[in-house]
Amino acid sequence: MKNTCSCRKKGCGGCPLLALPYPEQLAKKQKDVENLLGKFGPVQPILGMEDPWHYRNKAVSTFCAGPGRSLQSGIYAQGTHRVIPVEECLLHNPALDEAIAAVRTAAAACRYEPFNEDRRTGLIRHVLVRHSRATGQILVCLVTAQTALPGSKAFVTKLRQLCPSVSTVVQNINPRHSSAVLGSAEKLLYGKGYIEDTLCGVKFRLSAASFYQVNPVQTERLYQTAIEAAGLDGSQSVLDAYCGVGTIGLASAAKAKSVLGVELNRSAVNCAIQNAKANGITNARFLCADATSAIQRMAQQGERMDVVFLDPPRAGSTPEFLQAVCQLAPERVVYISCNSETQRRDLEYLTARGWKASFIQPVDLFPHTEHVETVVLLTRS
């Protein structure tokens, strides 16, 4: 019986729905989406997981001092900056926990001190780990408060002895007083600085900072749902707005005439360009820009787009972006969102301007949490 976890008792808020059996979690999420989006049209039954455990391909663990100045790591107790030591998580792919344990051992062997936020002493703050389901490769990103990392070669050697699947190690430097995990500077310590994964038959290059969905099994279902909703037949020009490392655009490129991806994060755009090359995809290009400015420019220049995918961050899109969508007048808009409240706000805007939600599909990417992704197809009525 997995519906309990020792971290929960210590204050971890990572799995707020853990006490509910999974079918009840799905029923709850279905109802939540119906309450928020049901006014726009019928909501399809939520797509849940067959095995809703150990699905995450990314983890962040924060260092702290344990008994006898031992090095521990874990997650912040809900709403605090107190670290709860965690060795195993029901949501992590087990390879992540093994890699984090190896990082702790290697860091302790190098006598790296955990960073203390109050006193601003110590060196290592967090470790971010990514795992590729397709290749088994692991990326380790050690976040430090200072640039100097004495004995970094010995650290990498020890880490790879303990965990040979670690194929690349980067140091991220974050000296800021902020709850953001990553800083802006990065140093390559070992390997290529990225790992490769495959989704929907397309290879993706992932760096530490790139956005990449954390549940690979359900992400494939999400993207397949979105691409089917777009009704591509090879003749359409496609805009993939908020494209991250190019996942949706590249997965749909074989069925499109052309793809333009727009993304604000430079490192993700670089990965998207490399991803197109590595897959021999020649009809996709990527632009590093604010999605709103880019689409406004396209609308002003009278460009045509047949399909617009938009997958914005939790805050949703902007009225200016949505207004430019109306000007561009594509055949279909496929709106993918992890926040039904901001999606509802944006759907209000579009439906008031002649768009109709003709298909609404929730997909459970985050079992045991409150979150849900929803794909909405909009067509002009």
Ligand SMILES: C[S@@+](CC[C@H](N)C(=O)[O-])C[C@H]1O[C@@H](n2cnc3c(N)ncnc32)[C@H](O)[C@@H]1O
């Ligand atoms: C929910 S993620 C979706 C990424 C991608 N579609 C995927 O499925 O992996 C949202 C993305 O929007 C990007 N983003 C945030 N604000 C943006 C903006 N103003 N313009 C363009 N991209 C933005 C983020 O960097 C992130 O990659």
